[in-house]
Amino acid sequence: MPPSPCALCKVNRALILRPKDHSKLCRPCFLSTFEAEIHHTITSSRLFERGERIAIGASGGKDSTVLASVLKTLNERYDYGVELILLSIDEGIRGYRDDSLETVKRNAQQYGMPLEILGYDELYGWTMDQVVEQVGKRGNCTYCGVFRRQALDRGAAKLGVKHVVTGHNADDVAETVLMNLLRGDLPRLSRTTSIVTSTPSLSADGAGKNTNIKRSKPLKYTYEKEIVLYAHHKNLDYFSTECIYSPEAFRGSARALIKNLERVRPSAILDVVRSGEDMAKLVPGSDEGCGGVCASAVPAGEEEEGGCGSANGRSSGGEMATMEDQLSQNEAAKANGLEVEITSSKIKKSEAPLPLTVGKSRKVPKASQPRKEPKKQVMGQCKKCGYLSSQEICKACVLLEGLNKNRPKNHIEVGYEQEKDVNGATEAMKQLDVGAG
Amino acid sequence: MPGKTNTDMADQPCRRCKETAAVLVVRKEPLCRDCFIRYVHTKVIKHMESFRVRNADPNHQRKLLLALSFGASSVSLLHILDEIRKRQASKTGRTGFTLSVIYVESEGQIPDQDLLARVPEAYPDYEFDYKVPHWVFNMVPENDKLLDLVPPEARNFSSDGKLMSLLKSLNSVTARADVISTLRTRLVVEHAKASGCEGILWGDSTTRLAEKTLAETAKGRGFSLPWHVADGQSPFGIAFNYPLGDLLKKELVSYVNVVGDHLPSLVLESAPTQASMSSKNTTIDDLMKQYFESVEENFPSIVSNVVRTTGKLEATSTTTATPRCDLCSMPVSDGRFGINGWGGDQHARLDTVGTSNGTQLCYGCTRSIPQQSATTNGST
Ligand SMILES: [Zn+2]
Ligand SMILES: [Zn+2]
Ligand SMILES: [Zn+2]
Ligand SMILES: [Zn+2]
Numbered sequence: 001m002p003p004s005p006c007a008l009c010k011v012n013r014a015l016i017l018r019p020k021d022h023s024k025l026c027r028p029c030f031l032s033t034f035e036a037e038i039h040h041t042i043t044s045s046r047l048f049e050r051g052e053r054i055a056i057g058a059s060g061g062k063d064s065t066v067l068a069s070v071l072k073t074l075n076e077r078y079d080y081g082v083e084l085i086l087l088s089i090d091e092g093i094r095g096y097r098d099d100s101l102e103t104v105k106r107n108a109q110q111y112g113m114p115l116e117i118l119g120y121d122e123l124y125g126w127t128m129d130q131v132v133e134q135v136g137k138r139g140n141c142t143y144c145g146v147f148r149r150q151a152l153d154r155g156a157a158k159l160g161v162k163h164v165v166t167g168h169n170a171d172d173v174a175e176t177v178l179m180n181l182l183r184g185d186l187p188r189l190s191r192t193t194s195i196v197t198s199t200p201s202l203s204a205d206g207a208g209k210n211t212n213i214k215r216s217k218p219l220k221y222t223y224e225k226e227i228v229l230y231a232h233h234k235n236l237d238y239f240s241t242e243c244i245y246s247p248e249a250f251r252g253s254a255r256a257l258i259k260n261l262e263r264v265r266p267s268a269i270l271d272v273v274r275s276g277e278d279m280a281k282l283v284p285g286s287d288e289g290c291g292g293v294c295a296s297a298v299p300a301g302e303e304e305e306g307g308c309g310s311a312n313g314r315s316s317g318g319e320m321a322t323m324e325d326q327l328s329q330n331e332a333a334k335a336n337g338l339e340v341e342i343t344s345s346k347i348k349k350s351e352a353p354l355p356l357t358v359g360k361s362r363k364v365p366k367a368s369q370p371r372k373e374p375k376k377q378v379m380g381q382c383k384k385c386g387y388l389s390s391q392e393i394c395k396a397c398v399l400l401e402g403l404n405k406n407r408p409k410n411h412i413e414v415g416y417e418q419e420k421d422v423n424g425a426t427e428a429m430k431q432l433d434v435g436a437g
Numbered sequence: 438m439p440g441k442t443n444t445d446m447a448d449q450p451c452r453r454c455k456e457t458a459a460v461l462v463v464r465k466e467p468l469c470r471d472c473f474i475r476y477v478h479t480k481v482i483k484h485m486e487s488f489r490v491r492n493a494d495p496n497h498q499r500k501l502l503l504a505l506s507f508g509a510s511s512v513s514l515l516h517i518l519d520e521i522r523k524r525q526a527s528k529t530g531r532t533g534f535t536l537s538v539i540y541v542e543s544e545g546q547i548p549d550q551d552l553l554a555r556v557p558e559a560y561p562d563y564e565f566d567y568k569v570p571h572w573v574f575n576m577v578p579e580n581d582k583l584l585d586l587v588p589p590e591a592r593n594f595s596s597d598g599k600l601m602s603l604l605k606s607l608n609s610v611t612a613r614a615d616v617i618s619t620l621r622t623r624l625v626v627e628h629a630k631a632s633g634c635e636g637i638l639w640g641d642s643t644t645r646l647a648e649k650t651l652a653e654t655a656k657g658r659g660f661s662l663p664w665h666v667a668d669g670q671s672p673f674g675i676a677f678n679y680p681l682g683d684l685l686k687k688e689l690v691s692y693v694n695v696v697g698d699h700l701p702s703l704v705l706e707s708a709p710t711q712a713s714m715s716s717k718n719t720t721i722d723d724l725m726k727q728y729f730e731s732v733e734e735n736f737p738s739i740v741s742n743v744v745r746t747t748g749k750l751e752a753t754s755t756t757t758a759t760p761r762c763d764l765c766s767m768p769v770s771d772g773r774f775g776i777n778g779w780g781g782d783q784h785a786r787l788d789t790v791g792t793s794n795g796t797q798l799c800y801g802c803t804r805s806i807p808q809q810s811a812t813t814n815g816s817t
Pocket of ligand 3 (some may be wrong): 451452453454455456468469470471472473
């Protein structure tokens, strides 16, 4: 292929094929376009306010590292007048965060940003290692996922910061749109497509006073592939991990679809995001007309964390099969009027591999307890911690209750000698299942 | 393997009548032939409530257009509706509706004359028409803005030439497939109106509707989804009805075989959706078709749930004054035409004033037929 000139400056040789629109750009033009687009997102959605303190949810991974770097650059270039700090969460899994936290520490120096690392022990009174000790290896991913979802907000509240930005990119958002269509979850679809969400969360003193924690996604329209390219060409120091969890089945399925769509039509990722925004306005009861930028209308609630290293804290992988069983029981119940003829014992579990999912084969779904119809999601606040929740007590508090109930009386330090007690966890998980739909 | 006509099924009694031996398993229930046929018909009748005899004006026969593709679904639909009418006639001496059937040829799939002749033979009570997609250019009103989408040099061409040059100007197989299917819909609508039909019956199965939901989402047409899956008045000013909306594709394939008779001979064998790994030749529609074929196999209720969920979306209220997309004809509220002027785009301006050639396309259609923005011609 003969060298072609950069489509923008027409001077330099094009070295980069932009994943988003396949235009050919030189390195400087790619970098400046990348930054300009994020600047455009920030200004057109009025994400920041002068004088604001903003915590960047930093995991040391590519998304949050690029976010920190770009925000520093833009804050200086365009004088946003915001104060940026890095906020990292340490789950307390021995060895797991060592490298990524080292990366975040180096980032803090490189970008001259203050860094706060908050541990699960500080936020919840339990490290993940202690949780595993208590509940065993099997259920611990549930805990990690639920705790992680709230960790940034709880952390921000502790620091007195009212705005958290995360590294969710366009791929993550598109994935979430398709995933929620597959799961049939319109409320969540409309929540997660919004660029700004807000969570009434507990205040620093934990008195249940509402501090509005605003969450935003400045990389919402940025392609994952371009984030990788940017990190590469800027020589950014980030920690690339393979996600240790395989994604939950619906998400895995949606992710594979997004990758295939991108191959067929590069704009498809953005197009799904656009569809998601438009559909959010058609969800019954939505605040029509705010265009998805109206912060107050869209609570972050139980927003799913996407992307590697940030969530996917589930191990079962049988979500599709479980939901299939649940739905077909509902259908049968409806068809038969009164009697549910099919009992769960009669249902043969589907052991077929999930379609189009990435990653390893999945476990056979666990036996399904016939679940109740998914409750209508009405967002309120957790009675215990004040965190936004569709249940009276949020998932984290339910899990904590189970954990604390079973904490041995003589337990003072991190003890590895105590016996495993799974009961508390299973109890808690059962309660969780009901609300999970 | 459609219908799972298991051999070991033979010993099992039908779960419903508990008498006859089951011939297949439907959503975990072993059913006999008759109970299966009743199951399918019941699902269809639910969508045809408003066309019962008691709702019919004795002096006026209501006519509905059935869009036939010679796939298992639409062939089944034709047969089922014919059965329903026969039953209405035998019970009451009247029928609640009559049908008109249209087949719009799909690209590279010209059915032989034999097959075309078999429809009026098997269903002599109904009008049957055969059309090719490009005829839509002759069927829309002369001033329809659809005609402005044809490249200027081809405006005087025959309809065939118009379509060819329009397709040639598009940059991907996805775009071409998208434009053709949109034109097909518009043609069916035009034909329905011209032939005095008060509604259109689409032969989309649940599976197909789920495909459509995700495909249209992927093409940026989330805004128009409510009009693509649910029964009711469409923005075209004519009612759309999806009588097979609660039946899986595989159930309809089974139906054709279970009913047997002349039905299998009416189904045009479609090429299996290949996992054509060359993305150059794969369309978004192919991708979703392939995806839901596999989901349907193990998670049929999830397929139905996607459709049910989409059906809960509330269409934006529109009036005849709401501006329409020149290609798909869907109302675009707030005049959000084109791909500019939203968060995911760098141009702050909306294309409310239209493009350089005065056309107005919705977001999704602009992806298929990229427009020269009026302002990028002048200043940026
Ligand atoms: Zn350049
Ligand atoms: Zn709580
Ligand atoms: Zn029977
Ligand atoms: Zn359109």
